[in-house]
Amino acid sequence: MARLSRGRKKVEIVKMKNESNMQVTFSKHRAGLFKKASELCTLCGAEIAIVVFSPGKANKVYSFGHPSVELLVDRFLGRDLPLRNDDDRHNHLIRAQRNSGQRGLNKEVMDMQESF
Amino acid sequence: MARLSRGRKKVEIVKMKNESNMQVTFSKHRAGLFKKASELCTLCGAEIAIVVFSPGKANKVYSFGHPSVELLVDRFLGRDLPLRNDDDRHNHLIRAQRNSGQRGLNKEVMDMQESF
DNA sequence: CCGTCTATGATTAGTCC
DNA sequence: GGGACTAATCATAGACG
Numbered sequence: 652m653a654r655l656s657r658g659r660k661k662v663e664i665v666k667m668k669n670e671s672n673m674q675v676t677f678s679k680h681r682a683g684l685f686k687k688a689s690e691l692c693t694l695c696g697a698e699i700a701i702v703v704f705s706p707g708k709a710n711k712v713y714s715f716g717h718p719s720v721e722l723l724v725d726r727f728l729g730r731d732l733p734l735r736n737d738d739d740r741h742n743h744l745i746r747a748q749r750n751s752g753q754r755g756l757n758k759e760v761m762d763m764q765e766s767f
Numbered sequence: 768m769a770r771l772s773r774g775r776k777k778v779e780i781v782k783m784k785n786e787s788n789m790q791v792t793f794s795k796h797r798a799g800l801f802k803k804a805s806e807l808c809t810l811c812g813a814e815i816a817i818v819v820f821s822p823g824k825a826n827k828v829y830s831f832g833h834p835s836v837e838l839l840v841d842r843f844l845g846r847d848l849p850l851r852n853d854d855d856r857h858n859h860l861i862r863a864q865r866n867s868g869q870r871g872l873n874k875e876v877m878d879m880q881e882s883f
Numbered sequence: 884c885c886g887t888c889t890a891t892g893a894t895t896a897g898t899c900c
Numbered sequence: 901g902g903g904a905c906t907a908a909t910c911a912t913a914g915a916c917g
Contacts, residue, residue, distance in 0.1 A: 656913080656915050657889090657913095659889085661893095662913070666812055672914090675884095676811060676913080678884090679913085681813075683910095683911060687800050687803060691800060691819070693780050694780060694783055694789070694796065695783065695793040696782055697819055698819070699800075699817065700818045701817045701818075702816045702843045703815050704815070720843070723818050723820065728840070770899080770907095772896085772907070773898095773906090773907070773908085775894085775896045775897070776897070776908075778896070788896090790901090791897095794901090794902090802894095885917105886917085887915100887917080888917105890912100893912090895906105895909080896907095897906095898906090899904085
């Protein structure tokens with residue numbers, strides 16, 4: 652059959668209304684995000700952890716992590732951070748709480764790194 | 768002055784050797800990754816947390832989180848996980864540990880994976 | 884839901900400031 | 901380090917199976 656697609660259209664970055672379309676977009680963008688992350692890992696030897704909660708009723712969880720989500724997250728939440736250069740503008744209060752010892756579970760988190 | 772750039776060149780996804788180039792690439796890709804994440808949040812109402820550790824000696828930490836890294840990470844590590852659809856292939860052992868009650872809060876966590 | 888296709892929008896390597 | 905630019909590559913909206 653004749654292809655009728657006129658190619659990609661511009662999409663405004665606002666919450667989508669169409670549910671089924673949104674599901675497709677969510678899948679595609681999630682895959683793209685994880686791919687970008689893995690490229691950044693490979694190209695620059697960075698260590699990345701990503702956790703994604705899908706919206707709506709089917710609140711599924713997807714994750715990407717190199718070397719592992721848990722390891723990186725523990726290091727993030729732990730205390731021996733070499734330096735915090737935080738682009739996250741939303742959780743200053745929570746971070747302050749955490750840093751003051753709220754967690755009380757983190758002990759020594761091995762720091763292993765290098766290439767990949 | 769006359770622009771001599773011949774535009775973007777194809778880049779193989781392997782670890783970069785040039786350190787200063789890598790620094791630039793790291794910054795650009797990190798910004799792109801966070802932007803993609805925020806778009807996914809807005810478009811689909813997803814909740815995303817990202818933690819990035821920069822490579823090399825200056826092991827800085829960058830994070831993105833909506834609503835917040837801590838909240839999402841706690842939910843990820845915590846108890847009321849609705850479902851785990853994990854794309855992370857590297858941490859089966861750690862996950863198994865966690866799921867077997869190391870943190871003492873996990874009950875039933877579905878494990879399914881594959882793809883990506 | 885997943886995979887494929889293609890035109891086109893989005894990202895970015897290389898460059899200069 | 902950051903910002904701007906351009907041209908090329910890359911990602912993906914929408915349509916279809």
